[in-house]
Every structure is written in C-alpha cells, then in structure tokens.
Amino acid sequence: MSNERRAFLRQLLIGGASVSALAACGGQGGSGDEEGVLPESPAVPPENDEPPVDDNTIKPTESLSFIAVGDMGTGNIGQYHVAEAMRQIIRDQGCDFVLGAGDNIYEDGVTSVDDNGFFDSFEYPYQNLDVPFYMCLGNHDCASTIFGGGSDNRRGDYQVDYHYSQKRYSTKWRMPARFYKESFGQVAEQKPFLDLFVVDSNPLTSFYLDRDESFNWENYGYPQQQWMKSAVNESLAHWKIAMSHVPYLSNGKHGNAGNLDEGMRLIFTNPDADGQRYKLFLEDAFSNKVDLLVTGHDHSLQWIKPVESMGPAHIIVSGAGGKTDEFQDSERNATQYQAENELGFVWVNLTDERMLLEFYLVNEDTGAFRLGYSREETKPVLAKDAVPV
C-alpha cells in the first residue's frame, strides 16, 4: 500500500493531479483508476435536484452551502452533540458538503485503513449526516504521540487511503490526496461555482522534525507550494476557498503564522515551528486570490477581518468541533466575531455575489445549540479581478 501511496503522491506532485467533482455527482478520485480502485458513486446521492450535468446544457449553480468544522475527532460526547446540531442545521437550511479542517482523529491519527479511529472519531459521530466531508490533515493526524507533535507525516496517508477504500463504512470521507483541489457546481462551461484548495500544513509547521526526508521543505513543502500556487492561478472558479489546519491568523494559543506557538515551541526542535515559511506559502498561493481562508487548530470560533498581506480574503478559524479552548490574546487580530470555550461550527451560504456566515455554538454537556453570530458580506474578491494569469 505504501508503494502505491508513493506512486500516487509522485504523480500528484509531478502531474499536479487535480481532483474535480461536482456537488451534483459526488467526488471523483484523481488517480483512483491508476490504483484499480474506482471510487464508487455515493450510495445516497446528495440532496440536489439537479441531474448530472449534461453535455450541452449547463444549469448554472446559483447557491451552495457548507459547514466548516475543525478539530472534531475526539469521539467524545461533545463531538456527537456538535454532529446533532449540524444535522438539524443541514435539515433546516441545507448543506452541500462539510469542510473538516483537520485533527480528524485524535490524538495520534490512524495506523491503518482499518483503524478503529475512522469509526470512533468520524463514522459513528456523523452517522446521521448525509453529506460529503472534505477533510484536511491536522497535526494530530500525523502524530506519533498524543502531544500532536506531528513527526509522523506518513501516518496521514492512511486517511487518504480511506478515501479509496472499498471497505469504508460510508462514502462521506473525502480526502483524495494529502493536498488537493476540489470543484463544486458550475456557472459556465469549464467554470466551477467554487474551487476548494486544501493544504497539508503539518509538514510545514510541526513541532518535531519528521525524520522521513520525503516530507521536508525541499521534497514536500515547496513542491506543494508550487502546486497550490498554480492550481489557484489556473482556477476559473467563481468562488475560491482555501482550507488548512494550522491558522494563518488566530487569537488562540497557537497564534499567527510566523510566530506560531510562542513560548510553546521553545522546547521543540523544528525551526519551522514558528510557521514563517508557512505564512509565506499561504500568502504566495492565496493572497488576493481566495475569498475565504478556513483553518482550525485553535479550539475556538473566529471570524478575522481581512488583512493586507492576504488581500480581501476573510479568515475563519473553526476548530471547536470536538474540543474547546480559550483565547490567548483576543485583541491580537481584529475580528468580526469570536467565541471561546464553547463547541461549535460555521455554516456558510454562497450565492453569486454574497456570502452569509452563521456561527453556531453548542453546549458540550447538554447539546443545546444557538446561533452566536450571523453576517452577510459581498464577495471579497471581485469577479473581474479573478481572471487567472
């Protein structure tokens, strides 16, 4: 399996595999056929009254909704409560897919495609949800200890394997590669409604150095950066959203990229633990290109206002899907809204020119949930500026 993985990765890095799938017809794995494992079509089609897109007629997507939730994979009652709140919101307001912002399986990921972690931290908690989850690797998914030091990146491959596994429990889990692009909807021929760009941030920022040299910056970080940059540049999508686990900006204990984990990182060895190169990666690939940057890692909900270095993008930290934490410095970055010490998630609705964000807070013990904040914004990146170079 690991040889196949490596072949897949190599093809991904060299060929820049981009995995596109319409919300209407489910995910299509990038190099699944190479492995002889075609991803099956979803057992239950996502609720969507559009038939698969016909050759001649394009019915433009007018709206998409999704939920962003991160740091959820505890398998504890809190995760179940959040899942139930998500179910009700999906039932009432609709939702085409979920973004899982990493730390999918605490505390130290999975060690095989049959690992119980997939059940305990994903399949059972989200059993009653019937939408695809586009997943991102977090530091705990690539950790060999419960501290989440992120020194075993190879472990993240099992989460990609699970995407292609025919034995998986449901078809919800979507992680076609460690980092990938996914397209949703369509507004014109060759022009998706939304492109999602998912970053694998752990090898770029972990506390511990991974002794596996295939995950160092030269072999992995920079090629990922180049791939991401060109994928974003080539994207014709109307909306562009980037997702990564480690924050670009956050008021929580992990802090801002460039100075991540101040105080904490000093007992660790990786000079990249401050995220300086990671910060430049994100700016290089996404600045002035994406509308929304979704991250997790800090266990709170934050809507950070756009900053010059990232252009007009709004920045969301949604890392309260299973654990809670308090802010370290609630003034560090200017916010529209932020909530600490409570579980929750963010529901987003995109239309042609607007985005509506709703922050839901969930009581860890009782499961009671409420709308914490809601706000509508015009699309951050103007369509005319989004012409690819």
Added chain:
Amino acid sequence: MKRREFLVKGSAAGASLVALSACNGAGSGGAGVVEDSSVATVSDADAAGSSGFEKPVMPDWAGPSPFQHGVASGDPLARQVILWTRVTAEGFDEVPVIVRVSRDPELSNVVYEGVGYARSEADYTVKIDAMLPESDTTWFYQFESLGYFSPIGRTKTTAHGHQSVEHLRLAVMACANYSYGFFNAYRKVAFRRDLDAVLFLGDYIYEYGPGEYSDPEVEQLRPLDPPHEIVTLSDYRCRYALNRTDDDLQECHRQHPFICVWDDHEIANDAWVGGAENHNEGDGDYAGRKRAAVQAYYEWMPIRPVLPDRQVRIYRSFEFGQLASLMMLDTRLIGRDQQTDSPVTARDRNRSLLGDDQQKWLFEQMEHSQTRGAQWHLLGQQVMLAPLTLGALPDMPNLDLGGGAQVNYDQWDGYETSRRALLGRIEAMGLDNAVVLTGDIHSSWAMDISLDPGNWAAYNRFTGEGSLAVEFVTPAVTSPGAPSKGVSDLAKSFLIPANPHIKWLDFYHRGYMVVDITPERCQADWFHLETVSEPSNQEQFAIGWYTASGDNHVQVSHAPCQPKRNAPPLAPEQKEQMEVLA
C-alpha cells in the same frame, strides 16, 4: 548647415536614420527624452533615411565643449542600453543632444540615432534608452550637442535569456569616497577589455562635509564640493558632478556599462526607510532629503527607472543568457526597519530588511530564474548576508537565541527574520548556484552561506557541507578598512576560527573583484591596489575563490581566471574636445 552635413554623411555611410519625435520631459529624474525607436537594418537604410531624421535646432553656443562630465552607459538589456551624458552650458533651459551608436569605434556603421534634451529640471543630464539591433554585442556611441562631439563611449548589450553564454565577466565595485583616495580602481577596471559590465553595489558618493570622513592629505588635493555635508537637491547634484570630474571614473564609465544600486551614503550614513544615523534635526525633513538624494541619483547615474513615478523602487533584475540571472536588491531605502543594537530586537519577527514587496519580488525572480534554467543566480546587494560573530554558536530559532555574538546589526545580522526567509526559500527551492555579491564593508571576504553555520551538525566547516550558497564581498574603491595590514591579519587570525563559514578576509586593501562565470564554476578574483593615497597603476591579484556548479560552497584558487580571448577594443582615447565641422 551642420545639420544637413550630418544627414548627408549619415546617409552616405549607410546609416539608417529614423524619425524621432522629441517629447516628454515630465520626468523629474534625469530622463530628458525618450521617444525613440529601433533602427531599421542596413537594407532599409534608404527608406529609413528618406523618412527624414529631423535634427533638432541647436541653439548658438560660443563656449567650450559642454561635455565636462563624460559619458556613461548602464542597465544593459538584450536590445537596449541607457546612454548618459550631461551638458554644461550657461544660459539655456533646454539643450538638444544627439546620440549615435555604431558597431565600430570609428563610428562608421551607425545603427541607432536618438535625440534627448538636457533640461534644467534634471540638472542638464540626459539619458537615452537606445534600441539596438543585436544582443550580446559591444557598441560604440557618441553624443553631439552645441557644436561639439563628446568622447566616444563603449557599451555592451546582454545576451537574451534563452541564448547560451559560455563566459561572463563582471567587475564588482563599491564604496568610492572622493576625499579618501584616488580612484585608481576605476582606472584599472576601465582597462579590462573583456568585462561584460561593472556592478556597482553602492556608496558611489559620500554625504560628508570636509574633514568628517577623509584622508586629510588626499583631501588637500581633492577638496569636496560643496564644502559641507550634502542635504539639498543641489548639494547632491554638486557632489555627483564632483565625482564625475574625476578622469579615472569618467574613463571607467566610458568603457563599460554599469549596473548600479545605492547603499546608505548616497543618502546618509546607515540609512533606513525612515531615517539615517547621519541625519539630524538640523538637516531638516528626512523624507525630503531622501527624495532629493534619489532624484539626483537617477539624474546622474546611467540607470533605467523601473517605475518612472516611484524612483525609490530601485530593485530590478537582469539576464545574461542562460548562464546567469542577476537580481539587484535594495537593503536600504525601500523596506529596511531601523537598525538596532539589541540581539533580541534583531530577531524580532516583525522586522524586515527588504520589505514585503521586495521580498516577494525576489522570491518570484528566484523562481523565474530557476524555472528558465539559468545556471547561476546572482544577488547584487549591499550589506553582508553571512553572519559576523565573535564566536559562532548553534542557532536556536525556537528560543529566539543563538548564532553567537554578532557585532554588526546594520547587516543582515540585524534582520534575522529576513535572512531566514531568504535562506529558507533557497533551501526549500533546492536552488543551486546562488551567489551573493556584497559591498558596504570596505573589505574582502569569501564565505559559505549556511542557515546555521555555528552548528557542526548543520554545517561542516571542512567540507562545506550544509552550505546553501556563497557570498563574495568586494573591497572599497577608496574607503578605508583596517589602518594597517598587521591589524587586518590579526583580525583575520581571530575571526576565521571564530566563524566557521568565513574562509578568507582582508580588511586592509582597496580594490575590486572580477567575477568570472562559466557553466562549470563561478569565481571571484580579488584585485588589490598598492595605494589610493596617490595616483598609481599598481595592483596585484590577491586570491580567487570559486564555487563549482552544484557545490554551493567556496574553494580557493591561487590563480586568477583567464581573461576572454579576442575581447573587443576599448573606445579610442580622445585628448581634445572635438568640434563638429561646419
């Protein structure tokens, strides 16, 4: 009369004359022209000639030759080069200047003819961005104005980015304090026929008044003008004009295209984005001083503005075929935060040496250079990139500690975040063959560049393993280093053991480097002068250090690189000012 004669001669010689519309002049920065056009080939000569080169009306002038500050060229591209001169003549607000470019030193094969205007608003300097028909070619040029011909200059276009180039030679110079010595180094460089260009890495002038920073004996013979610290626009202009009256400097400009950047003394000592060590309240507003300094720089230097309405943006890049890319950086004015004395502040993550925009540009250029397959990636810049310590120690970035006791926070040592960003990018890119060329420090150095030179596990001082790039530092034209060779040797005997990445240094000698580049290796040869206290023709080859392609660390060479064979002739000497024959 004169005009008609010129036209006839031009046509007879088979020159192709192209109509030029003279206009523009809004630029505050020395560009008096620049509406010109590329030239037809010889076969089009008749057509082009008949299209009627309209020679501008020359005002009457009975005085001496207006070309008192020589000619210069710079910022060569594959088909373009900046040609510069200045008109010295009283009583005009605007003087037309004609330039002709030829394949031969006799100017018998003119391929370009252009007109510029020397205007009072640009201190009567003229720059013409000549369009030339061939890349990687030596050209000869001459200006004409007010009935006089200028001395004949010589310049060279670069190879196109896709062209293969086997051999490139660049002189690298810096730090020319007029009152600290004679410009012997410029003279020696002027005579090197095989150079492709001269890189000047800053401190082309010094801002000080008499007695503030000079050799008193030399200053007797070379008094400063204006005789006080320069602060205003006319002060800066005056100081450039003074330097350009020097025959050695004029000769160097006449023979070679220059690629220049400023360092601090083109403005004031230890300049940064919002101030300078040598800028006091009595000197007035710093922004105004900076503006004046930048304006005078663009007027007097043969440089092409990247952004005509934002000339403080000097960083830019050049391509020498497939062999090399050159990125010229500004570590002074565009993005530098104020210097610090504190090792803690030096590691502040919010501090920057280049500024975000320039750093982004630099990384894009490095990527472009790597993608286009250039063999060498040269960074021309001012202050030392490699650390300079009294004892190197392992670096511990997560503790914001380490590296050893650094001594000069005006260099990259004071901007640890910027250095890590650059070296981290070179490492991540797997970029081989990055060569950093540095000035500023009035001394000669050859060094490996490692992220952590004080850590034996990260960098091996004996094999160079762990080095990401190399750095060559050029000595000053005249500005002083150590007071004696003995002091220099003493410092060397201490600093080299204390700094594993420093392979060689010399604090004493003035001189210059010749950087010799082939696909196999990039070598810096240091040429040291016997003296700058008096005019002298004596120099010696001090040492050579090279990096073999793919090695990314330096090795010694006790013989200089062999010059190019069959180098084109120098521009002919011209003792007397030539009048245009009526």
